[in-house]
Amino acid sequence: MELLQTSLILGVVVGIVYSLSGAGLVVIFRTSGYISFTQGDIAAVGLFVGLAAYNSGAGYVWTALLVIAVSTLVGGLVGALITVPLEKHGHLPAALSTIATALIISGLLNLTVGGDPRSFPEVSRSEALSILGVQMSWSDVAGVLVSASVFIGLGVFFSRSRMGVAMRAVNDNKLAGELLGVPDRRLKLVSWTVAGALSGLLGLFVAPILSLSTVSVNTLLVFGFCAIVIGGFDSIFGALVAGTAIGVMTNLTSTYLDPNLVPTVLWASMLLVLLVRPNGLFGRRKLVRV
Amino acid sequence: MSKKLVGLTVALTTLSTALAGCGGGGDSASGAGGDEIVIGAFSPLSGPAVSASSGIYATKAALDKVNDAGGIDGHKIKFIIKDDQFDPAKTPGVTRELVETDRVSMLCGPQGSVPFGAVKDYLAARKIPTIVNAGAPTLAGEYSYLVSSPFDGVGAMLAQFAVEDLDIDKVAIAYSDDALGTSARDGAVRILEADGLEPLGEIKYDITATDFSSQAIQLKATGADFVSIPAAQANVAGLVINAAEKIGYKPIWGLSYAAQNKTLVDVTKGAIDGRAYFATPYITEESETGAEYAATLAEYAPDVEVNSGATIAGYTIGELCVDVLTKAVEAADGEVPTSAQIQETLSSYTADNDYIQGIDWSDEPDGAAAAQILQLKDGKYVESKPFAPLP
Amino acid sequence: MTDDILTLESLTAGYLADVPVLEGVDLAIAPGQAIGIIGRNGAGKSCLAMTIAGALAPQHGAIRLAGEDISATSARARVRSGIALVPEGRQVFAQLSVRENLVAAAYGVGRRLTGSAFGQVTEFFPILKKKESHLAASLSGGEQQMLAIARALVQSPQVIVCDEPSLGLAPVAIDSLAQTLATIRDSGVAFILMEQNRGLLEDLCSSVNLLDAGRIKMTVSPEELSRPEVMAAYLGHAPTADAL
Ligand SMILES: Nc1ncnc2c1ncn2[C@@H]1O[C@H](COP(=O)(O)OP(=O)(O)OP(=O)(O)O)[C@@H](O)[C@H]1O
Ligand SMILES: [Mg+2]
Numbered sequence: 001m002e003l004l005q006t007s008l009i010l011g012v013v014v015g016i017v018y019s020l021s022g023a024g025l026v027v028i029f030r031t032s033g034y035i036s037f038t039q040g041d042i043a044a045v046g047l048f049v050g051l052a053a054y055n056s057g058a059g060y061v062w063t064a065l066l067v068i069a070v071s072t073l074v075g076g077l078v079g080a081l082i083t084v085p086l087e088k089h090g091h092l093p094a095a096l097s098t099i100a101t102a103l104i105i106s107g108l109l110n111l112t113v114g115g116d117p118r119s120f121p122e123v124s125r126s127e128a129l130s131i132l133g134v135q136m137s138w139s140d141v142a143g144v145l146v147s148a149s150v151f152i153g154l155g156v157f158f159s160r161s162r163m164g165v166a167m168r169a170v171n172d173n174k175l176a177g178e179l180l181g182v183p184d185r186r187l188k189l190v191s192w193t194v195a196g197a198l199s200g201l202l203g204l205f206v207a208p209i210l211s212l213s214t215v216s217v218n219t220l221l222v223f224g225f226c227a228i229v230i231g232g233f234d235s236i237f238g239a240l241v242a243g244t245a246i247g248v249m250t251n252l253t254s255t256y257l258d259p260n261l262v263p264t265v266l267w268a269s270m271l272l273v274l275l276v277r278p279n280g281l282f283g284r285r286k287l288v289r290v
Numbered sequence: 291m292s293k294k295l296v297g298l299t300v301a302l303t304t305l306s307t308a309l310a311g312c313g314g315g316g317d318s319a320s321g322a323g324g325d326e327i328v329i330g331a332f333s334p335l336s337g338p339a340v341s342a343s344s345g346i347y348a349t350k351a352a353l354d355k356v357n358d359a360g361g362i363d364g365h366k367i368k369f370i371i372k373d374d375q376f377d378p379a380k381t382p383g384v385t386r387e388l389v390e391t392d393r394v395s396m397l398c399g400p401q402g403s404v405p406f407g408a409v410k411d412y413l414a415a416r417k418i419p420t421i422v423n424a425g426a427p428t429l430a431g432e433y434s435y436l437v438s439s440p441f442d443g444v445g446a447m448l449a450q451f452a453v454e455d456l457d458i459d460k461v462a463i464a465y466s467d468d469a470l471g472t473s474a475r476d477g478a479v480r481i482l483e484a485d486g487l488e489p490l491g492e493i494k495y496d497i498t499a500t501d502f503s504s505q506a507i508q509l510k511a512t513g514a515d516f517v518s519i520p521a522a523q524a525n526v527a528g529l530v531i532n533a534a535e536k537i538g539y540k541p542i543w544g545l546s547y548a549a550q551n552k553t554l555v556d557v558t559k560g561a562i563d564g565r566a567y568f569a570t571p572y573i574t575e576e577s578e579t580g581a582e583y584a585a586t587l588a589e590y591a592p593d594v595e596v597n598s599g600a601t602i603a604g605y606t607i608g609e610l611c612v613d614v615l616t617k618a619v620e621a622a623d624g625e626v627p628t629s630a631q632i633q634e635t636l637s638s639y640t641a642d643n644d645y646i647q648g649i650d651w652s653d654e655p656d657g658a659a660a661a662q663i664l665q666l667k668d669g670k671y672v673e674s675k676p677f678a679p680l681p
Numbered sequence: 682m683t684d685d686i687l688t689l690e691s692l693t694a695g696y697l698a699d700v701p702v703l704e705g706v707d708l709a710i711a712p713g714q715a716i717g718i719i720g721r722n723g724a725g726k727s728c729l730a731m732t733i734a735g736a737l738a739p740q741h742g743a744i745r746l747a748g749e750d751i752s753a754t755s756a757r758a759r760v761r762s763g764i765a766l767v768p769e770g771r772q773v774f775a776q777l778s779v780r781e782n783l784v785a786a787a788y789g790v791g792r793r794l795t796g797s798a799f800g801q802v803t804e805f806f807p808i809l810k811k812k813e814s815h816l817a818a819s820l821s822g823g824e825q826q827m828l829a830i831a832r833a834l835v836q837s838p839q840v841i842v843c844d845e846p847s848l849g850l851a852p853v854a855i856d857s858l859a860q861t862l863a864t865i866r867d868s869g870v871a872f873i874l875m876e877q878n879r880g881l882l883e884d885l886c887s888s889v890n891l892l893d894a895g896r897i898k899m900t901v902s903p904e905e906l907s908r909p910e911v912m913a914a915y916l917g918h919a920p921t922a923d924a925l
């Protein structure tokens with residue numbers, strides 16, 4: 001019984017981080033209509049810069065702010081200089097450019113900082129509270145709170161704010177956006193910048209757990225990708241629920257079935273959702289008129 | 291629309307995985323002169339596994355030292371290292387270059403169980419002998435000689451150490467479901483059963499996983515005082531340990547040379563200092579011979595991590611290659627030995643020296659049959675139990 | 682005329698850089714005035730609408746808004762300076778709600794959609810208020826057309842270019858659309874109406890220009906549209922071309 005409780009609670013904690021990794025993908029998807037494969041590497045740049053600062057004496061708060069600032073900047077630059085300009089040739093070249101950029105950044109990181117995993121500072125390892133006998137550190141609590149606020153914030157942003165609505169409009173009908181004077185290029189740059197910041201934020205919660213290497217954030221983005229496919233590309237709430245469900249499901253699979261089955265269960269459930277509900281569990285079915 | 295995009299995205303993911311494999315290969319060569327003995331190795335000199343290359347630099351240091359002292363009976367050793375990025379898809383290509391273009395007479399310390407597995411048969415068909423820097427017992431063969439102790443023995447030694455030296459009978463095992471992990475688990479179970487005990491848990495993990503909280507929960511539930519993860523590399527061991535300690539489970543950890551390096555200390559933030567033991571067939575920097583090793587490394591490979599298990603293994607293999615080549619040159623009457631002559635030497639070679647004990651390739655091409663136990667203490671690896679035959 | 686809000690001076694433009702569709706088009710329109718453009722399929726009506734809206738760049742000639750040459754400015758700048766387009770085929774944001782369509786339009790001119798702006802446009806189109814939170818894709822064709830016009834209205838334009846607003850609308854719907862547009866026109870907004878529907882042109886426009894193969898063939902009053910020689914020109918059976 002204790003095994004089950006603990007599996008469930010820790011599954012939720014890690015699942016919320018999975019959702020957070022889906023959030024950055026959703027922000028770019030909702031404005032541009034494709035997935036960015038660069039987010040993990042953008043985060044890695046921020047994290048390595050942050051770690052350098054930390055090692056030369058910066059406190060945790062400054063380190064965290066620096067990580068987010070650098071990821072924001074790198075995200076904005078990748079969008080402004082590479083991906084968004086390529087959109088004029090279509091979604092495919094733009095999406096491909098995110099892969100190319102990811103490989104280039106990770107290649108450069110391998111050259112400069114190397115592939116060794118390093119430890120990364122965290123909020124605090126000391127115990128904050130205990131739920132049903134499961135101890136949670138301040139880092140866990142911070143991870144859950146920050147993720148929850150990011151989700152609420154993004155949900156409100158896309159449904160209530162003028163800019164969020166305009167971002168969706170640009171993705172919905174590019175020509176109409178242009179004719180109505182909606183600044184689509186600028187909105188896309190904003191989405192890349194925001195997604196960069198979210199990647200950095202995600203990195204702050206991933207790196208202490210997985211240790212920091214050039215691939216650590218990328219490894220986690222796989223779960224974020226599954227979360228938004230299962231939850232529905234246009235549903236922020238869906239990503240949150242699906243990410244948490246994935247966390248619990250993988251944890252239970254690992255505990256009660258076989259740890260090597262985790263990827264199988266993960267991808268199989270994604271395919272199943274695609275077959276049954278192609279727009280995800282919470283995605284709105286697109287209305288089409290001819 | 292979204293269906294199409296999902297399809298596209300899945301295709302792109304696949305493509306990116308495939309593309310991630312692309313990349314240049316670099317080679318480095320050393321040595322010059324007339325009657326050279328040409329040998330080679332592959333190693334990840336670039337790419338994500340680049341940190342494993344410390345072993346090959348240490349092998350090279352051992353060879354460079356001999357070259358600077360005049361070589362082997364006047365023959366300099368030319369050591370050609372090719373980059374395979376630890377990618378078994380690239381290993382065959384670079385190995386073929388070594389054999390067919392560079393015409394190496396043996397491989398000395400190529401790295402990694404999986405990459406070597408990809409070329410073992412090719413090398414045997416070409417009759418090129420290899421001293422392998424890897425631990426999987428399946429890699430041993432007519433032309434491939436292992437140095438590192440088999441994980442069955444390592445697992446057994448850790449279990450014996452827990453029960454007999456630490457006086458702990460609550461032992462649990464964590465293992466990966468592959469040749470290394472299961473042989474380490476079987477070794478441990480064998481020893482426990484001989485003592486009339488059984489492991490409180492045998493917990494399986496997946497080395498590619500990102501979340502080890504399930505393993506942590508299960509290990510904690512066993513209530514064991516000693517958890518053995520003999521075959522784990524430092525990064526995976528670190529993730530398992532971190533996940534366990536995070537939920538307040540702090541047992542004594544049994545590890546091996548595979549995890550013995552700075553990465554583990556870094557990743558666990560030193561939390562396991564004093565509570566981690568490592569079974570290894572290799573010496574430490576702190577030992578008497580270790581001083582010489584450290585001095586050589588400081589001169590020829592100042593950038594690599596002296597205390598890492600992989601570095602020490604690489605260096606030991608370099609020393610073994612020199613010893614083997616010396617004997618082969620003798621057998622060739624002072625001439626550069628052929629592959630066949632080196633193979634002849636290897637197949638009757640035994641070693642019980644300051645660097646390694648219990649190598650007897652005249653019997654089986656297996657790794658060292660003796661090991662010691664080190665304890666991580668104040669960031670250093672210190673002897674806890676001296677060299678003894680593996681149980 | 683100095684009080685014209687929008688003037689086109691020998692405007693040449695097209696979709697491709699070296700293939701003009703419009704050639705030497707001259708037009709002038711005063712505030713509160715509506716003029717019609719009639720022409721067969723492919724005559725260049727949409728090309729004219731897009732050029733005025735700034736989505737196509739003129740190859741020759743000038744577009745002046747209140748006397749100022751705006752030929753070189755972007756679509757976004759034109760929207761902001763007061764030219765709104767109701768594009769052909771409605772082009773609503775299908776997966777956004779009715780209200781969100783209006784929010785995005787207001788964002789295009791750097792404004793927020795105030796309650797009073799929303800109230801004003803939904804007074805013209807009450808159905809949009811009722812379906813405020815419905816997805817645009819779920820509206821009927823006529824309702825979508827209303828939404829497209831409402832989007833232009835929330836941008837508080839001086840000139841509205843309407844490209845075939847009656848397309849696909851029932852006769853009753855066209856009548857009520859005509860009334861609404863007339864009200865908007867009378868509030869001082871200038872209209873350029875690309876249309877095939879004579880009823881709408883007659884109800885709204887002070888003059889109608891006949892566009893044929895990119896040139897303005899004649900300018901007539903709406904009543905004259907039914908005269909045989911005008912019909913002939915419109916249908917392409919002009920006496921000279923009708924030698925057979
Ligand atoms: N995107 C385009 N690229 C190149 N040429 C085009 C394009 N769209 C239309 N054309 C051509 O330009 C000419 C004018 O087309 P336009 O769409 O402006 O006519 P229209 O009067 O609006 O017709 P309709 O009544 O069918 O809407 C036609 O000959 C058409 O073939
Ligand atoms: Mg048209």
